[in-house]
Amino acid sequence: MSYHALPSTLLLSFLPLFCQAQPLAFNPKGETLYQQAAPYLNEARAKLDAVPADMPRANAEVKKQGMILIEAAGQQLKVAIPLLEQASALGHPVAQYRLASIYNYEVHTPETYPKVCPLLQQSVSQGFAPPALMVDIYCPEFAASADFLDALASVEANQERYAHYYPQPVSMLECQPQRMPTGLAMFKGDSQDFQAEIYRLQGDRNRAQRNRFYQKAVDLNGCPKAERRMKRS
Template sequence: MFLHRWSYVLLVSMLPQFCMASAFHLDPRGEKLYQQAVPYLQQANNKLEAVPTNAPSANAEEKERSMALVDEAGALLKPAITLLEQAATLGHPVAQYRLGLIYVMLYPSDVIKEKACPLFEQSLAHGFAPPALEISSWCLKFIDTPQYQTALQAIEVSMPIYEKYFPQPVVKLECRREEPVGLAMQWGSSRDYQAEIYRLQGDSNRAQRTEYYQKALDVNDCYKVKRRMGRAS
């Protein structure tokens, strides 16, 4: 009898999050536009990853080659931005995130807050995990809102909806020990991002910090959590 009552309580407590995850459906027009943008994004990423890490101090020939790669990447991003803008307008969370990430790459901090933060917040509100990392860097006012905490809590339930869209890029995965190299982004699986969400929850929830940090460690041995807990070697 007790077990049945506990199962009922657990179901009721999770119901709002399940409803949030199951009620959201991607607009097929937005999905089509996002998928059209993906090849441009991939090609642009390949160009940026090919830029040598020593480009600023390289010889004239290497600098010229690096600038050519950056220009080629920029040319590829132009049609991607157009497609992502249309998909984002239709409420596509992944398109909103990738468009915001491009703004982070292209614009100064004050413009990022104006243009990228609303996209990151909308994307996160639909249960897409990656924008939470950029929000923690650029959209600090949003971190102190109940909506941010609610969105983080819902990620665990909504993550399976977006599994097919991973891996996804981000400026920096804090749970990884290695640093980004040159202009390259760091790419993470859904598990990588789930660990980051637990880390963020632990950072902002002192009462449950140990619990969330342990979850981050269980998922991918989060290096930043290990450092904060004094376990890093």
């Protein structure tokens, strides 16, 4: 190998790592559409979180109050969904996650259900952490694939890219010792919460390095579930 060939050879060898650590920027129109949807999403989520947990067994007045909140949230989502659909079509990973979540929980129909896993797969494959938790539950084929493992590994490198999109709603955070949300409420996780979940998922799938990943989850936020699994291993 000549001296002059060495720099270009080294550059080529590091190019895949460089590309992974320096992802392309989001489509500007997709970002604009997501930001337009965000206030409606936040308002809808606030109303759904406020729906009484005991609504099915409550008295008529409480049921009426709950229905008012649900209907008001629905009106907000009617505005947000078309914006999210357009942003998702342009490849915006946060919009894809929020749209998949709505399709799975709030607007669960025969038409929306088949769209959930493709949206989650596209989102997590861009290094966005929250959809990984839904993939683990609802998309078993992709969750068992090498592509999912690669996506989990890319999350840490993309933390800075997504920092300003947190907190994000999620139905369950298994590393959180707090009580499970009730009714229509959801957890709101920050970047650290989701990174701990990613370590937990990596530990679940990597037998050789299981305790190393579980320890990283414990170190990050105490993750009781990872700690219990370490003790059993």
